[in-house]
Amino acid sequence: MSMQLRASPHLHSGRDVPTIMRHVVYALLPICGFSVWQYGLSSLALIVTVTLSCLFAERVANKLSGTVNTLSDWSATITGVLLALTLPPAFPLWMGAVAGLTAVWLGKSLFGGLGHNPFNPALVGRAFVQAAFPTAITTWAPAFAPQRFTEFIPSSLTLPLMQPNDISNWVAANMVDGFTGATPLARWKFEHFVYPMQDMITGAASASTGETSALLLVLCGLYLIVRKFMDWRIPVAVIGSALLLALAFRFFGGDEYPPVHLVLLSGGLMLGALFMATDMATSPVSPRAVWAYGAIIGVVTILIRYFGGLTEGVMYAILFGNALAPLLDKYLQPKVFGARKK
Amino acid sequence: MAQPVYSEAGSAKGLSLLPAPPAHLPLVEGSNSSHGLASLFSSWRRGTFQRGVHPAPHKGTLDQPIKRMPFPRKLVLPLAQHIGKPSVPLVAVGEEVARGQLIARADGALSAPIHAPADGVIEAITPRPNTRGAWTDAIVLRVYEASTQEVRCGEPLDLDTLDHTQLIAAIQQIGMVGLGGAAFPSHAKLNVPTDKQVHTLIVNGCECEPYLTCDYKLMREWPAELLAGIRIALRASGATRAIIGVEDNKLDAMAAIRPHLPADGSITLQVVATKYPQGAEKMLIKSLLGLDVPSGGLPSQLGLVVHNVGTLALLGRLLPRGQGLIERVVTLAGPGIKKPGDYWIPFGTTLRSILDWAGDPECKEREVILGGPMMGQAASTLDIPVSKGTSGILVFDKRMLEPITKQSWACIHCSECVNACPMGLNPSQLGMLSAKLEFDEMAEHYHLGDCFECGCCSFVCPSHIPLVQQFRAAKAFLRERKPL
Numbered sequence: 001m002s003m004q005l006r007a008s009p010h011l012h013s014g015r016d017v018p019t020i021m022r023h024v025v026y027a028l029l030p031i032c033g034f035s036v037w038q039y040g041l042s043s044l045a046l047i048v049t050v051t052l053s054c055l056f057a058e059r060v061a062n063k064l065s066g067t068v069n070t071l072s073d074w075s076a077t078i079t080g081v082l083l084a085l086t087l088p089p090a091f092p093l094w095m096g097a098v099a100g101l102t103a104v105w106l107g108k109s110l111f112g113g114l115g116h117n118p119f120n121p122a123l124v125g126r127a128f129v130q131a132a133f134p135t136a137i138t139t140w141a142p143a144f145a146p147q148r149f150t151e152f153i154p155s156s157l158t159l160p161l162m163q164p165n166d167i168s169n170w171v172a173a174n175m176v177d178g179f180t181g182a183t184p185l186a187r188w189k190f191e192h193f194v195y196p197m198q199d200m201i202t203g204a205a206s207a208s209t210g211e212t213s214a215l216l217l218v219l220c221g222l223y224l225i226v227r228k229f230m231d232w233r234i235p236v237a238v239i240g241s242a243l244l245l246a247l248a249f250r251f252f253g254g255d256e257y258p259p260v261h262l263v264l265l266s267g268g269l270m271l272g273a274l275f276m277a278t279d280m281a282t283s284p285v286s287p288r289a290v291w292a293y294g295a296i297i298g299v300v301t302i303l304i305r306y307f308g309g310l311t312e313g314v315m316y317a318i319l320f321g322n323a324l325a326p327l328l329d330k331y332l333q334p335k336v337f338g339a340r341k342k
Numbered sequence: 343m344a345q346p347v348y349s350e351a352g353s354a355k356g357l358s359l360l361p362a363p364p365a366h367l368p369l370v371e372g373s374n375s376s377h378g379l380a381s382l383f384s385s386w387r388r389g390t391f392q393r394g395v396h397p398a399p400h401k402g403t404l405d406q407p408i409k410r411m412p413f414p415r416k417l418v419l420p421l422a423q424h425i426g427k428p429s430v431p432l433v434a435v436g437e438e439v440a441r442g443q444l445i446a447r448a449d450g451a452l453s454a455p456i457h458a459p460a461d462g463v464i465e466a467i468t469p470r471p472n473t474r475g476a477w478t479d480a481i482v483l484r485v486y487e488a489s490t491q492e493v494r495c496g497e498p499l500d501l502d503t504l505d506h507t508q509l510i511a512a513i514q515q516i517g518m519v520g521l522g523g524a525a526f527p528s529h530a531k532l533n534v535p536t537d538k539q540v541h542t543l544i545v546n547g548c549e550c551e552p553y554l555t556c557d558y559k560l561m562r563e564w565p566a567e568l569l570a571g572i573r574i575a576l577r578a579s580g581a582t583r584a585i586i587g588v589e590d591n592k593l594d595a596m597a598a599i600r601p602h603l604p605a606d607g608s609i610t611l612q613v614v615a616t617k618y619p620q621g622a623e624k625m626l627i628k629s630l631l632g633l634d635v636p637s638g639g640l641p642s643q644l645g646l647v648v649h650n651v652g653t654l655a656l657l658g659r660l661l662p663r664g665q666g667l668i669e670r671v672v673t674l675a676g677p678g679i680k681k682p683g684d685y686w687i688p689f690g691t692t693l694r695s696i697l698d699w700a701g702d703p704e705c706k707e708r709e710v711i712l713g714g715p716m717m718g719q720a721a722s723t724l725d726i727p728v729s730k731g732t733s734g735i736l737v738f739d740k741r742m743l744e745p746i747t748k749q750s751w752a753c754i755h756c757s758e759c760v761n762a763c764p765m766g767l768n769p770s771q772l773g774m775l776s777a778k779l780e781f782d783e784m785a786e787h788y789h790l791g792d793c794f795e796c797g798c799c800s801f802v803c804p805s806h807i808p809l810v811q812q813f814r815a816a817k818a819f820l821r822e823r824k825p826l
Contacts, residue, residue, distance in 0.1 A: 003723070004709040004743055007811035009716040009797030010736075011397050011552060015758075015804045017751040073751060115752035115805070231757060285757035285770050329771065336789045337392075337624065337765040338634040 017114070020280075021074035023229045027220040028081045028275065034216050035209045039089035039141065040148025042156040043209050049093045051080030053100030061109035075114045079103050082275055083122040085210025086268060086315070087129070090141035090167055092158035095133050102128040119322045120279045123315050130315070136164045140183060140206040145174035183207055184266040185311040188258045200265040211271040214264070221274035230278050233287070237294020238273035238301075239264065245302045257306060269301060272314035282322040289328035297321040388590055389629040390615035394764045395798045397618055397716065399591065400552045400675070403683045408559050408671055410491070410686045411699060413460050417483040417690030419445075420472040423729040424519040425526045426452035431481055437464045442495035442666055445481060448514055454527045454730075455517045456481070457666030459688030461489035473712060473729045475722040483690060496664035501574065509578050516660050517667040517730075522546065522557075522621070522650035523713055525731035528657065531647060532578035540647050543575055543584040544630060547651040548614065548621035550589065551714025554734045556671040557652045559684045561588070561595035564655045569602045571658025572609055579647050584609045586651070587630050591616040618716060619796040623648045625764050637792050652733070672728055678705035678737030687728050694724035696735060709743055711736040716797045751805040759799035759809060765792045769799035769809045776812040781819050790816060 035043045058076035062069055070076070083103050087096060103125025108117045130137050141153045155164040184195035184205050199205050201215045211217070224230035243264060249257040263269070277283065277297050284293050297317045304313030422428035429446035439445055439458040446456040462485040470480040499512060513529040520526045534540045545568075549557040561568060572584045588596050590613050603609055614620055614629040624635045626648065633644050641648055652671065660667060669688040674681065674696065681700040693710055710721040712732055728735070759769035767789055775784045784790040790813060799809040 002707050003721070004707060004738075005720045005722055006709060006743070006747065007808055007814070008711075008718055008720075008795070009801050009810065010709065010711050010718065010720070010738060010742075011715045011801060012746045012806070013395070013397070013802050013804075015802070016749075016806060017754055017804050020754075020756065020804055113752065115754045280754045280756040283755065283757075285755050285760045286768055287760070290757070329768075333788075334760055334763075334766045334768055336637060336767060336792055337628075338637040338639070338792070339766075339789070 017075075018073045020229050021078055023227060024078050024224060024275070025074055025081060027224045027229075028078070028085070028210075030220055031085060031210045031213075031216055032081060034213055035085065035089070038143040038148075038212065039153070039209065040145065041151065042141070042148070042153040043089045045093055045152065045156060046087060046089065046091060046096050046209060047081060047084040050084035050087070050096040050100045051077060053097040054080030054083065054104050057101045057104035057109070061105060061113070065109070065113075067113065070113060073114060075108075076104060079108070079121045079125070082210075083125045085271060085275075086122065086126050086208050088137060088140055089143075089209045090139055090153040090155045090164075091136055091209075092133075092162075092164045093156055094158060094160035095129055095136055095164075098132070099125040099129040115281050117281055118326070119319055120276055120282050123276060123319055123322075126315055127319065133164075139164065139167065141167060142171060142174065142206065143212065147174060183311065184262055185258070185305065188262055189311050192255075194259055195262060195266070197261045197265065200261065205266065207266065208268060208271075211266075211268040214270045217270040217274055221270075224274075224278075230274075231280075231283070231290060233290050234278045234283060234294045235273040237291050238277050238298040239269070241295040241298030242269060242273075242302055243298075245299055249302070249306065263302065263305070267305065267312035268314045272301075272318055273297070276314075277318050277321060282325060284325045284329040284332075286329055286332055286334040288332040288334075289325070292328050292332060293321050293325055296324060388613055388615040389587075389632075390617055390620070391625040391628040391764055392766070393762055393798070394617045394619060394625070395762050395801055396616075397552045397801065399616075401555050401558075402675065404555060404558065404594075406683050408556075408563060408684045408686060411691070411696070413485045413489050413688065414691050414695035414699075415485055416465070416692070416695075417459055417462070417485060417688060418470045418480050418692055418725070418727040419456055419459070419483065419690040420470065420478055420480040420727065420729060421446055421456070422472065422478055423456070423525060423689065423731065424454045425524065426450075426454070426530070428479065429453055429456050431467050433464050433481070435464050435466055438462070439464065439483065440495060441489060441491075442493040442668060444495075444666060445483075448517075448527075452527060452530050454519050455515065455666070456689075457495070457517055457668045458483060459668040459690055460485045462486050470727075471723055471725045473726055473732065474719065475726060480727075493665050493668070496666065499662060499664045501577075501662060506578070509574070512661060512664075513574070513578060513657065516657075516665060518653065518657055518660070519667070519730045520650055521652040521656065521670055521730065521733065523717070523731050523733055525729070528649070528653055529578075531649070532575055534579050534642065534647070538642055539645055540579045540581045540642060541583070541645040542631075542647075543572065543579055543581040544623075544626060544641070544646055544648040545572055545584055545586040545651055545654060546621055546623070546626055546648055547586055547588040547592070547595065548626060549592075549651075550616070550618045550621040551716050551718075551734070552618075553675040553736055554673045554714050555675075556673045556684050556733055557650065558592050558595050560652050560655045560671055561592070562598045564659065565598045565602045567658040568599065568651055568655040569604075569609065569658065570662065571654030571656070574657055574661055575647075575649055575654055576608075581647065582608065585630055586611045587614050587620075587626050588612070589614055589616040589620055618798065619764060622764065622794060622796060624794075637789065667730065670728075670730065670732070672732055673734035673736075674700050675734065676711075676736040677739045677742065678702050678708045678710075679735075689729055690727045692725055692727050693721055693735065696728070697724065697737065701737060705737060705739045707740045707743070709738045711738065716801065717795065746806055750807060753805055753807060756804055758802040758804065762798040762802045764796060764798060765789070765794070767793060769803075769813075772816075773799075773807055773809045773812055776816045781816045784813075784816050785820055790820075793817075 107121030107124030300317035
């Protein structure tokens with residue numbers, strides 16, 4: 001017989017970090033599945049490569065820092081899957097691996113691992129490859145190419161450290177009606193072309209691997225919200241503020257600004273608002289700070305898109321929000337019960 | 343069951359001279375206290391406070407009545423079972439005592455006397471482990487095998503003839519202390535200073551801790567005594583009305599109390615939401631009246647005094663008979679208990695004798711918890727006795743211990759603790775500051791002093807960070823450093 005001594009409370013809700021992270025991975029799986037159906041082998045290989053490179057980077061970091069094996073907390077898996085979903089489907093696999101290594105090492109391990117990172121690791125990885133490989137990251141491949149399950153998009157299999165293989169012949173061979181190689185937001189910016197809303201909800205528009213179907217993203221996000229693995233206030237604040245601002249611009253600025261559905265359903269806004277901005281480690285904790293954080297991301301996204309050089313901008317908006325999160329927490333503390341008014 | 347000596351007519355007479363409660367406070371049974379818009383929804387919304395958690399109730403033996411545990415062979419009665427000065431022994435080693443006899447007197451105003459829980463002989467007056475495990479002076483009583491359950495000591499009191507001072511003194515003489523866990527001497531709480539006024543007595547029938555059912559069963563079995571105790575407390579504190587706050591999962595208890603409520607509305611029953619920590623003083627006041635007890639302040643600043651139902655039921659039972667407090671209802675529960683239930687257990691009964699009688703001998707590697715699982719303390723030794731503040735004895739086995747202690751992670755800022763803290767603190771930030779030993783920052787900018795250690799933050803923390811323990815350590819550090 002032995003007497004155990006522990007400090008109260010002696011009960012626990014039963015929830016732990018790996019459970020939360022594992023459910024986020026579950027929620028991302030349908031999105032991965034949909035993108036594989038859309039883009040075939042290339043997409044599958046990209047997701048697998050990037051995830052494995054993140055896991056590899058995490059394990060190497062464990063060894064170097066002498067900590068326990070942290071693969072079991074599933075956070076490196078989330079980073080890998082999310083990162084892959086933000087890359088274009090035709091992205092060369094070796095570049096994807098570079099993105100994964102950068103994401104974990106530069107975005108997470110250097111700061112001390114899970115919970116200590118100020119920026120969303122997946123976005124750090126993506127920001128790195130956006131700067132390093134500007135052409136590859138804006139080269140879009142058509143969805144639903146007829147040969148997608150039997151052959152790779154040529155650029156996927158580019159040899160390491162080489163420029164991406166040219167895909168124009170492949171695109172011509174697999175011609176899908178209406179494919180222009182530009183995202184809906186880019187086409188608006190350069191041609192004032194209004195993409196049909198239906199295509200953007202169901203995933204027919206050119207875009208990153210995992211951001212094409214707004215409907216699917218919302219459904220997967222709802223799963224996490226219902227199971228309480230995600231803070232619903234963040235996507236509501238991000239999408240809500242972006243929507244309000246886009247409506248205001250459209251109302252007062254007229255046709256110079258894009259229609260609201262283009263703003264909401266493309267450029268990774270849904271993916272970012274639901275799965276990136278909600279990253280627990282890099283978002284604030286106190287209620288007012290959470291709302292402010294979401295609103296800032298939404299507003300900055302719109303400002304980048306309308307007045308900046310980039311057609312999208314969700315990534316930088318979230319990184320900006322991440323940077324502000326500790327400050328927001330500091331100045332927007334929760335209201336203390338019975339606090340005296342100063 | 344005996345009717346209380348203290349009559350209703352007497353209470354009405356005694357109350358007429360007292361000030362009326364402020365007009366903005368609602369006096370309607372079952373009404374919700376929220377102001378403005380929220381009051382529109384009061385018909386369907388139970389009164390409650392913000393945040394908090396919903397642990398599984400684990401209240402397994404609700405249908406059983408309160409039972410009795412046989413006397414153990416030995417009772418260990420620490421002289422300090424209450425907050426305040428330890429009592430002073432009145433008996434010598436070798437002296438025979440009878441059940442209910444006064445064996446230690448109160449030492450000053452903030453102290454309580456001790457009565458013998460059984461017939462027997464004083465074996466020693468010597469240091470023994472108290473409820474916290476520290477060795478302090480205690481009276482050791484060897485119980486006669488033929489000791490009876492009957493209490494022959496104490497003269498019945500006619501409460502109507504007592505003036506206020508005599509009433510307060512009588513409450514002290516029976517050794518009554520708060521049975522909710524704090525063991526603050528009841529007479530001291532009820533003796534409101536002359537410069538303060540109390541208008542409302544809050545009767546705390548929430549028992550929000552999982553596993554515990556002792557208050558629930560007392561409400562169900564002793565409603566008349568409870569009401570008698572409330573009337574005594576009303577008179578002693580000078581309050582004009584009492585509100586019994588009961589969580590909405592205790593329907594039987596409410597049904598038992600309702601027929602005893604007076605028609606004049608001076609004592610009402612109000613239902614509050616089932617949520618932890620609903621039974622915390624500040625939370626219950628918020629739920630019932632919508633009022634915030636100021637940070638660092640006491641309910642008396644709002645004209646309120648809060649008493650536990652168990653305390654008042656025993657007060658209503660014992661004071662009219664002039665009998666001392668010698669036993670209490672204790673919940674025995676948890677996977678390591680073979681005979682779970684609520685028992686009248688005499689003070690001084692050691693954990694060892696309770697577990698020999700009710701425990702599961704197969705249960706190895708166990709944790710014995712005094713009180714509820716959220717705020718109770720783990721016992722370091724089985725020589726610890728049940729004292730006035732012990733509401734439950736829970737025995738947890740390996741299965742319940744492992745999930746929390748196995749592994750912990752760094753804080754991932756999930757904000758679950760912030761969304762659980764009933765006091766609106768930022769436990770995540772506090773935890774990180776305490777890891778850096780920045781205790782002053784915690785106290786000055788993050789309201790460490792408002793934490794009452796309810797345990798919600800540790801309960802929800804997916805990283806299994808012992809937040810409450812970190813806050814206790816920080817508070818202890820600041821307390822030790824600053825001379826009082």
